[in-house]
Each structure stands twice: as C-alpha cells, then as structure tokens.
Amino acid sequence: MVAVLGGLPDSVLAFIYLVAGVMFIQGLRDMTHPRTAPRGNLISAGGMALAVGITVLVTEILSPVLLFAGLLVGAAVGGWLAVTVETTEMPQLVGLFNGFGGGASALVAGAELIGMFDAGSFQLGVTATAALAGLIGSVTFWGSLVAAGKLHGVVDDSAVRYDGEQAVKALFLVLAVLAGLHLVVRPTLIGSVPLAAWVPSYWLLVAAASILGVLLVIPIGGADMPVVIALLNSYSGLAAATTGFVLDNSVLIIAGTLVGASGLILTVIMCESMNRSLANVFFGGIGEESESDDEMEDIYEGNITTTSPEEVEMTLDVADRVVIVPGYGMAVAQAQHAVAELAELLDEAGVDVEFGIHPVAGRMPGHMNVLLAEADVPYEKLRDLEEINPTFSQTDVVIVIGANDVVNPSANEAGSGPLAGMPILDVGEARTVIVNKRSLSPGFSGVPNPLFARDNTNMLFGDGKETMQELVNVYKENH
Amino acid sequence: MTFVQNLTFFVLAAFVGYEIITKIPTNLHTPLMSGANAISGITLIGSVVVAGSAGMASQSSTIATALGFVAVVMATVNVVGGYLVTNSMLDQFRSDDGRGGD
Numbered sequence: 001m002v003a004v005l006g007g008l009p010d011s012v013l014a015f016i017y018l019v020a021g022v023m024f025i026q027g028l029r030d031m032t033h034p035r036t037a038p039r040g041n042l043i044s045a046g047g048m049a050l051a052v053g054i055t056v057l058v059t060e061i062l063s064p065v066l067l068f069a070g071l072l073v074g075a076a077v078g079g080w081l082a083v084t085v086e087t088t089e090m091p092q093l094v095g096l097f098n099g100f101g102g103g104a105s106a107l108v109a110g111a112e113l114i115g116m117f118d119a120g121s122f123q124l125g126v127t128a129t130a131a132l133a134g135l136i137g138s139v140t141f142w143g144s145l146v147a148a149g150k151l152h153g154v155v156d157d158s159a160v161r162y163d164g165e166q167a168v169k170a171l172f173l174v175l176a177v178l179a180g181l182h183l184v185v186r187p188t189l190i191g192s193v194p195l196a197a198w199v200p201s202y203w204l205l206v207a208a209a210s211i212l213g214v215l216l217v218i219p220i221g222g223a224d225m226p227v228v229i230a231l232l233n234s235y236s237g238l239a240a241a242t243t244g245f246v247l248d249n250s251v252l253i254i255a256g257t258l259v260g261a262s263g264l265i266l267t268v269i270m271c272e273s274m275n276r277s278l279a280n281v282f283f284g285g286i287g288e289e290s291e292s293d294d295e296m297e298d299i300y301e302g303n304i305t306t307t308s309p310e311e312v313e314m315t316l317d318v319a320d321r322v323v324i325v326p327g328y329g330m331a332v333a334q335a336q337h338a339v340a341e342l343a344e345l346l347d348e349a350g351v352d353v354e355f356g357i358h359p360v361a362g363r364m365p366g367h368m369n370v371l372l373a374e375a376d377v378p379y380e381k382l383r384d385l386e387e388i389n390p391t392f393s394q395t396d397v398v399i400v401i402g403a404n405d406v407v408n409p410s411a412n413e414a415g416s417g418p419l420a421g422m423p424i425l426d427v428g429e430a431r432t433v434i435v436n437k438r439s440l441s442p443g444f445s446g447v448p449n450p451l452f453a454r455d456n457t458n459m460l461f462g463d464g465k466e467t468m469q470e471l472v473n474v475y476k477e478n479h
Numbered sequence: 480m481t482f483v484q485n486l487t488f489f490v491l492a493a494f495v496g497y498e499i500i501t502k503i504p505t506n507l508h509t510p511l512m513s514g515a516n517a518i519s520g521i522t523l524i525g526s527v528v529v530a531g532s533a534g535m536a537s538q539s540s541t542i543a544t545a546l547g548f549v550a551v552v553m554a555t556v557n558v559v560g561g562y563l564v565t566n567s568m569l570d571q572f573r574s575d576d577g578r579g580g581d
Contacts, residue, residue, distance in 0.1 A: 024518050025495060031511050032502045038569040041514055045562040048521065052558075055524045061531035063544060070530060070548045074555020081556070082563035093564060094513050097557045101519040104526055104554035111529040111546040118540060125482040198542050233512050236519040241492075245485050247525050253488045255521040261496025262515040266508060359505060366508030373571040384505045 005057040016054045017251035023047030024255050028262070034379050051251050087374045088331055091364040092151035095144050095229050098236045102140025105239035106206060109133035109246050113183075113199045124184065129245035131180035134202055135209045137239035142213030144232050150217070151225060151363055159221035166283060172212040179205035216282060223328070223405070223444030225363045227270045227281045234263025266365045273359035273385070275411075275421035300440055303453035307460050309471040312399075312434055313478060319396035321352040323388060325425055326368050327361045329402015329437065333464030339401060340375035341472050349479060354381050356388035356398075356425050358406035385423055392429035400427060400435045402464050404443030409451055418445040433457040436467050510568045517561025523554035 024047045030040025061067055078097070085093050109130040116122055149155030183201040220228055237259025244252025271278050316322065324343060330336055346353045355377065357368045369382055383391075392398065400407055407427050411419040427433050428451055435457060442448055451457055460467060503511050530547025 021492075024521075025499070027514070027518075028496070028499050028503075028511075031507055031514060032499070032504070034507060034569075034572040037507060037510060037572065038566065041510070041562065041565050041569055044514060044518060045566075048518070048523075048558055048562070051521065052523055052527065055527050056531075059528055059531045063531065066544065066548050067527065067531050067551060070526075070551030071555050074552040075559045077552070078556035078558070078560030079563060082560040082567070085564065090509070090513075090564070090568070093560070094509075094516060097513075097561050097564070098516050098519070100553040101516065101522060101557040101561075104520075104550040104557065105522040107546045107550040107553070108522060108525040108529055111543040111550065112525070114543040114546075115529065115540070230512065233516055233519075236516065240519050240522040241489060243522050243525050245482070245489075247528065248485065249524065250485070250488050252521055252524060253485055254492045255518050257489050257492035258496040258499075259515045259519040261493050262500045262511060265497065265500045266512060269505075269508075357505070364509060365512055366505060366510070369506045370509045370568055370571070373568075376571075379506050379572055382506055 005054070008058050013054065013058055014250060017051060017249070020047040020051035020251050021254040023050070024258060028258060087371060088334060089152070090370060091225065091229060091362075091367060092148040094364060095148040095151060095232065098229070098232050099141045099144025099148065102137045102144065102232070102236040102239045104137075105236070105243040106134045106137025106141065106209075108243050109137065110199070110202050110206065112246050113202050114197065117197050117199055126246055127184045128180075129242045130202065131183050131205060133239055133242040133246055134205050135176055135180065136235050136242060138206045138209035139213035139216065140232055140235040140239055142210045143217045143228070143235075146214050146217040147220075147225060147228050147232060150220075150222060155218075157222040159224075160219050162219075165215075165219060169212060169215050172208050172215065176205050176208035176212060179208060220282065221444060222363065223360070224281050226360050226365050226367070227267055227274075227278070229364045230263050230266035230270055231278070232263075234260050234267060237261075237263055270360055270365060273423060275423065299448050299450055300453055304440070305455075305458050307434065307458035309460070309467065309474045311458070312460060312471055313474045315397055315432055315434070316346065316351070316475065317478070319351055321354075321391075321395045322346055322397045322399065323354050323356050323392065323395050323427070323430065325356045325358075325398060325400045325403050325407060325427055326372070327358075327401065327403025327406060328363060328367075329404075330464055331362055331367065331371055331402070333402060335401060335464035335468050336371045336375040338465055338468035338472055340372060340377045342399075342468060342475065343377060343381070345472065345475050345479070354383050354388065354391075356383055356385070356392075356427075358385055358403070358425055361403060361406055385425060389426050392426050395430040396432065398427040398430040398433045400433065400437075401468065402437065404437070404449055405445045405447070407451055408443065408445070408447060408449045410447055410449070417447055419447050427451065428454055428456070431456065434460050436460045436462065436464060438463060507572075510565050510572070513561060513568060514565040517558055517565060520554050520558035520561055523551065523558055526550035526554045 023043050027040040027044025030036040150157040179201050237256045241253050241256030343353045361368045407425050411422040411424045530551045
C-alpha cells in the first residue's frame with residue numbers, strides 16, 4: 001500500500017503532531033475539575049486519533065493487512081477489558097495497560113535498531129536512547145505484570161523478602177547496563193566478529209531488564225501498591241519519550257514526558273503520605289513481622305469495647321456530624337454501596353456527613369474516590385487529609401471501615417516504627433469512633449493500633465458489606 | 480531534528496506537566512493516572528512506523544515486522560482500553576453533578 005499522504009511535507013506532519021501535543025496538554029488541564037474532566041479525556045483521545053491517523057496515512061505501509069490486523073486485535077482486546085472490568089478490579093487493569101505501553105516502547109526501539117542495522121548506520125544518540133527505552137520499557141512491562149498479578153490475587157501480594165535480595169537486583173541492573181554500553185560503543189561487533197542482524201546486545205539488555213522488573217516488584221507488599229502503580233505509570237511515559245528520541249518524533253517525546261511527570265508527581269505524593277522515601281518503599285523492609293503477639297495483647301487486653309449495629313444506630317441518631325473513613329477493607333468487602341446508602345440516609349436525616357480519605361487508602365492513587373463515585377457519593381462530600389483533620393474535634397461520630405494503618409495514632413508518636421511520622425487521619429479527636437473490621441489483626445505495617453483500645457472507640461466486628469447493610473436496615477427501621 | 484532539539488521538547492514538556500498535574504485534586508488521581516496511561520500509548524505511532532515500513536525482503540526485516548506487529552497490538556490495547564476505562568470512571572463522577580437536585 002502506497003502512503004496515502006506520502007507527499008505531505010515533513011513540516012506539515014510536524015505541525016499536526018504539535019496540534020496533537022497541545023490536545024494532550026489541554027486534556028490534562030481539563031482533569032483539574034470533575035466537571036471538565038470528561039471533556040479533557042475526549043480531547044486527549046482526539047489528539048491520539050489525530051496523531052495515529054496521520055501517521056498511518058503518511059507512512060509507506062508495506063504490510064497493511066498485518067498493521068490493520070494488529071490495530072483491530074488491540075482495539076478489541078482493550079475495549080473488551082475496559083467494558084467488562086469491575087470497579088474493584090480497576091487497579092490491576094490500569095497496571096496492566098501501563099505495562100503494555102511500556103512493553104510496546106521496548107519492542108519499537110528494538111525493531112528500529114534492527115532497521116538501522118540493515119541500513120548500516122548507528123548514531124550514538126539513537127543507540128543510547130534505544131538502550132534507555134529498552135531498559136525502562138522492559139522494567140515497566142514485567143513490573144506491571146507482577147503488580148497487576150499481586151492486585152488480582154494470582155501472585156503472592158505479601159512482601160517477599162530474601163537474603164541477598166539487593167545484590168541480586170544489582171547484578172541484573174549491572175548486566176543490563178553493560179549490555180546497553182556494548183550497544184552504544186560497539187553496536188555491530190562482538191570483539192571483532194560481526195554481530196547478528198537482530199542486534200543481540202539489545203535483547204540481552206531487554207532480558208536482564210525484564211528479570212529486574214520482576215525482582216523489583218515481587219518484594220513489595222500490597223499496601224505499597226499505590227506507589228508502585230504510580231511509578232510504573234511514570235516509567236511507561238518515560239519509555240515512550242525515550243522511544244521518541246530513537247525515532248526522532250516530537251509528539252512521542254512531548255506526550256511521553258507529560259505522562260512521566262504525572263506519574264512521578266503522584267509517586268512523590270504517595271511517598272509523602274506515608275512519610276517514606278521511594279528507596280524505602282522499594283528496598284526497605286516494611287511488612288515484616290515486627291511486633292510480637294504479646295505486645296498486641298498488652299495493648300488490647302481488657303480495653304476493647306465491642307458494639308452492635310443497633311447501638312451504632314442509637315449513637316448516629318443523636319449525631320449532628322458524622323465522618324466516614326474508608327480503607328482497602330471496604331474495597332475488599334465491596335461495601336461501598338452499603339456505605340453510600342448509609343451516608344445518603346444520614347444526609348436525608350439532616351446529619352452533616354463527609355468522607356475522610358487518606359491518600360494511600362486502597363491500592364492505587366485515588367482508589368477510594370473512584371469506588372465511592374461509582375456508588376454515587378457526591379464528590380463534594382469526599383475530603384482529603386488536610387481538609388478533614390481539623391474537623392474531627394467537632395465531629396460526633398467517626399465510622400472507620402476497613403482502614404487500619406492510616407488511622408493508627410502510634411504514627412504520631414516519636415519512634416522508629418514502620419509508621420513513624422506518617423500523616424494519619426486523627427479520628428480519635430472525635431467524640432465517638434466506630435471501627436468496623438473483621439478482627440483485631442494488625443494492618444499491613446504489622447503495628448498494633450492503640451486507637452482500638454481507646455475509651456471512645458467501639459469495635460463493630462464483622463464483614464464490611466454485611467455489617468454496613470445491617471446498619472442501614474436498622475437505621476431504616478427506626479426512621 | 481537534532482538530539483538537542485528533542486531534548487528541548489523533553490525539558491519543556493516536563494515543566495508543563497509538572498505545572499498542570501500539581502493542580503489536579505486528589506479526587507481525580509485515579510482518572511488522571513488512567514488517562515495519562517492512555518496517553519503513554521502514543522508509542523503506538525512508533526509501532527505503526529516500524530510495523531508498516533519494514534517489508535518481508537530480508538530475514539531481519541521480517542523480525543522487525545513481527546516485533547512491530549506485537550507492539551501495535553500492545554500499544555492499541557493501552558490506548559483504546561485506557562481511554563475507555565477513564566471515560567467510564569469519569570462518567571461516574573459526572574453522574575454526581577446530575578444528582579445534585581435529588
């Protein structure tokens with residue numbers, strides 16, 4: 001198939017790419033408000049359609065059947081996944097899509113290198129950026145697959161640590177870097193022997209980086225997934241940007257860099273919300289058994305007050321202001337609809353209801369917000385940590401559902417525990433705290449939670465969905 | 480274009496990205512991530528070029544075409560799936576606006 005617009009001057013093509021780049025930027029700008037965000041997504045998608053469309057038209061396509069088959073298969077698979085996904089499976093799907101973008105970048109860089117080998121010319125800037133694209137893209141692909149697997153429950157989601165872990169990772173990183181250096185310095189030769197046409201040093205790099213990607217994410221526990229997903233998001237952008245350097249393509253660089261910046265900012269926000277460095281998340285040892293059962297018994301013994309949905313209903317009956325604090329447990333129990341119904345009932349009864357959402361609650365940035373939005377909770381009721389914390393002292397009842405570490409007051413105490421210095425939701429300031437949990441087992445950090453033993457805390461044990469539904473039913477009977 | 484020109488795009492885009500994304504509220508972090516994710520599928524352009532332009536003339540270009548084909552599939556999954564998922568997420572946020580009266 002001859003290029004349809006083969007005669008199009010390069011400057012016109014570059015201009016169209018610029019328009020697409022501007023559409024991506026405007027699309028992201030519209031994401032700053034829920035009202036304009038859907039429009040932003042459409043503008044961004046329009047930019048993508050424009051950029052891809054013009055590329056298909058100007059490229060001299062030698063195997064059109066193959067190309068369109070690829071586009072069709074990809075669109076069908078992507079569309080099917082997007083339409084059939086449950087809201088609770090959103091984190092792993094976003095992780096999976098991420099990985100595909102990164103993997104595609106690594107393959108494109110490899111294919112381009114092979115093309116250059118045929119043409120007999122390697123440029124330093126191209127081989128260097130191809131090596132980077134291969135490294136970042138492969139780490140993104142395999143890291144994302146492992147992360148998605150952990151989120152989907154097909155890979156062990158606990159923190160898997162082993163002896164010599166850092167040395168093993170360093171080994172594969174060094175291997176990848178050496179292969180990359182070889183690609184840059186001697187792209188066509190091994191010693192004095194000509195290299196095979198498929199550029200083996202690049203694929204050695206890809207292999208080492210792939211193993212590295214798996215090793216980097218395997219040791220990370222479930223509760224740190226928001227950081228991992230955000231960082232891999234950033235990497236998939238950087239992989240696209242570096243591929244843009246390889247192909248000398250401006251729109252790839254612009255779009256990829258925007259994504260890289262976005263993912264990096266989210267990563268930093270997630271790390272700050274846990275008062276941990278990125279290095280600590282990736283190489284630190286949180287999630288190990290750090291507290292003995294004895295210590296937990298010391299804190300909890302004789303100090304736990306349990307309650308029932310009937311009692312909670314009576315407490316709610318005299319409350320003027322209620323704050324609901326959801327955590328990952330709400331997502332696991334799929335309790336968001338029952339919680340939303342409770343909030344609506346309270347709202348109708350004239351109670352001031354708000355949700356206090358910790359930035360790292362859940363398994364990806366903004367996870368709780370999406371779940372509650374799906375359950376039709378108005379976004380005006382969703383408050384972040386800085387907004388909600390000063391209001392707890394004027395709050396009558398706080399209902400904590402499926403959250404633990406993010407409301408653990410030991411984070412405020414001096415010390416060096418896994419939670420030390422982490423900003424938390426100060427729910428203990430409220431007059432009454434109701435905690436719905438299945439048991440007293442510690443959160444991901446392994447630290448017991450003194451909140452549960454406080455005088456103003458009542459434990460409402462049980463499955464999140466069932467308990468909240470029961471509470472809703474009791475509330476309805478009495479109103 | 481030279482390497483330095485490309486680097487210019489990179490640096491300026493990084494600053495633009497930083498300025499915009501720090502303004503996005505936590506409420507929208509998931510759709511932002513998912514939407515940005517879809518944008519990273521821009522690598523599809525590169526996939527189209529390498530999948531389309533390499534013929535079956537030699538053994539190595541067959542490899543390049545095969546790699547390009549896989550890349551096209553993966554990048555298209557990323558683009559189509561990413562935009563659709565973001566759209567359905569944002570629909571849920573949007574429905575809240577309509578609910579204001581009830």
